[in-house]
């Protein structure tokens with residue numbers, strides 16, 4: 249069958265947690281303050297190696313948006329969503345950008361972030377959860 253055409257990124261990479269397909273670069277993060285149903289999510293100016301699902305208009309916290317789910321081309325799992333259209337002027341900056349759910353991707357620091365977090369050991373108590381910052 250057809251071979252997947254996968255783009256390889258270099259640098260500080262966010263990749264699919266399941267199959268390690270490269271999805272986005274740290275330097276392309278626009279905002280880390282997004283939320284999804286599953287927790288933290290980051291807005292990226294661009295993502296690669298994703299297929300785009302059906303467009304639909306959703307009412308989100310910040311107003312009406314036309315969005316589409318995005319899926320990893322390597323394993324087909326949903327990794328986030330992309331913004332087609334923002335109805336509110338103040339949200340227009342999101343158009344053409346994509347959100348990756350933090351729980352679906354592995355960050356540049358590897359997987360330890362999630363492992364230690366989930367099991368609750370080796371994690372200093374306190375609020376700082378941006379363990380992948382440096």
Ligand SMILES: [Zn+2]
Nearest residue numbers: 264267320323
């Ligand atoms: Zn994948």
